[in-house]
Amino acid sequence: QKEVEQNSGPLSVPEGAIASLNCTYSDRGSQSFFWYRQYSGKSPELIMSIYSNGDKEDGRFTAQLNKASQYVSLLIRDSQPSDSATYLCAVGNYGQNFVFGPGTRLSVLP
């Protein structure tokens, strides 16, 4: 059974701080890794994808992947109250079937 684990939170950070969200996965054959943001009552929205070891930056977001440790993280710099949401980690392979983690709820305090 392929598993993706995340701390459920809530993770609370003050406005302007760096929020660090973590995800571990069990399938060593995984090739693609995604972070989704989901506001309460809304659908998941893709914010980052990463496929190679290392860092990938997009604006205030940085995804980090370490396949040897089976670990992927998302850093949000200069956190804003509008970043308050649940962040879902998803892991995929050539078989097209993503496995999602349970999500981490982030609260950015003004």
Add this chain to the structure above:
Amino acid sequence: DAGITQSPRHKVTETGTPVTLRCHQTENHRYMYWYRQDPGHGLRLIHYSYGVKDTDKGEVSDGYSVSRSKTEDFLLTLESATSSQTSVYFCAITPGTGLNTEAFFGQGTRLTVV
């Protein structure tokens, strides 16, 4: 906007009745998916389709069936609804194939079985 429309958006139904949820896409993507989302479980795959009349089971397929007679429509049927199927249901598409696939979701359907 990935051009995905789910209907209905909300539904309340009684235990034992059949229910069909519809997912419609406007961009002829080959792959379509149905997920359910429950607190503490995240998104779990129910069924997916890789083409017209080509479907396969996901992680939590018991009690559900699907059909895809046209590229643009993917239907999810609860054959005899139970309270355990109260959930939020999301349809998704993946525009690409192979490694660089990113999923995009519809707005969701909130289903309550009473």
